[in-house]
Amino acid sequence: MKVSGENNGNLPSPADARHKLERRRRRRKLCCLLCLLILALLILAAVVLALTVFKVRDPTMELVSTTVSGVSPNISLPAPRLELNVTLDLAVRVRNRNYAAFAHASGGHTRLLYRGAQVGKARVEPGRIPPRGTELLRLSLEVEVDQLAADLGSLLADAASGAVAFDAETRLPGRVTLLGFIKHHAVATSDCHVVIGVPDLGVQSQECALKTKL
Known part of the structure; x- marks a missing residue:
């Protein structure tokens, strides 16, 4: 017989749930930062190409x-x-x-x-x-x-x-x-x-x- 209020071994504790939630949030933030960094690099590369290779110069x-x-x-x-x-x-x-x-x-x-x-x-x-x-x-x-x-x-x-x-x-x-x-x-x-x-x-x-x- 289990005493009411005891933690079920198959269910995460509230602390574990908060920890997993924080990890998911950190992963989402990291993914967003990586996406922004990649986007910034792509924009920078496009600007560099526009000013060098793709810029039409006067013959x-x-x-x-x-x-x-x-x-x-x-x-x-x-x-x-x-x-x-x-x-x-x-x-x-x-x-x-x-x-x-x-x-x-x-x-x-x-x-x-x-x-x-x-x-x-x-x-x-x-x-x-x-x-x-x-x-x-x-x-x-x-x-x-x-x-x-x-x-x-x-x-x-x-x-x-x-x-x-x-x-x-x-x-x-x-x-x-x-x-x-x-x-x-x-x-x-x-x-x-x-x-x-x-x-x-x-x-x-x-x-x-x-x-x-x-």
């Missing part, structure tokens, strides 16, 4: 060299007529600083300007620059005589001074694709001012301003 353009070939401007008389055969050959290096390839489409081109008026144009062939790679663009710009003759007075004055200045504007639209489906568009431009000596057709100076639009 840069650099004018490596400019060479001029042809014949110096000549005015034939008695009827004033401009005789000219000049070609500018530009070497432009495009550097892709991204961890994904940069593909430029068929819209790339270079315009040759004289005093703001277009006197020549060259098309940039489509291409693909590998991650962290470079591509050397070779552009040949032939001066259009008819367009240049439209400002014959200024051309004669410049030629008499011994130098003729041109502006070369290069535009290169492209796209960077991350993870195969995240696409970012960019347009890299390079505006160069080139001064050509007359009559030797040597390049006296070249200055470029680079710009990229994302």
